[in-house]
């Protein structure tokens with residue numbers, strides 16, 4: 758039987774259309790690109806998460822000569838948030854921004870491994886984790902739940 762999957766998201770024509778809290782978070786993600794260590798890809802990614810208590814935690818991509826040893830901005834931010842807030846960590850929103858090797862704003866869609874970590878955070882906190890992705894042309898894409906970014910998620914019983 759053929760089935761169809763629908764993914765929900767919103768797009769804003771610019772960050773100026775976001776509310777003040779989301780604009781602040783997206784600006785924190787953009788600013789975090791300045792802390793990127795990316796001598797190999799020269800693709801600077803910044804991520805910022807807003808915790809349940811309003812605190813903003815940022816991360817940026819950290820590369821390594823031994824490639825798999827590096828880590829994406831999203832996971833640096835989410836793991837730092839977890840360290841900061843502990844077991845009861847609640848992430849309301851994750852914003853991601855990227856600058857390419859030519860210094861231009863680039864699409865900052867999260868990779869598959871980060872989506873897996875994002876959805877586990879969402880499941881762990883029992884409430885939706887919103888995601889704001891800066892696109893290359895200034896638009897911003899918003900997902901209200903990580904479930905829309907990672908359907909048919911890996912799930913194992915322990």
Ligand SMILES: [Zn+2]
Nearest residue numbers: 829867868871
């Ligand atoms: Zn990633």
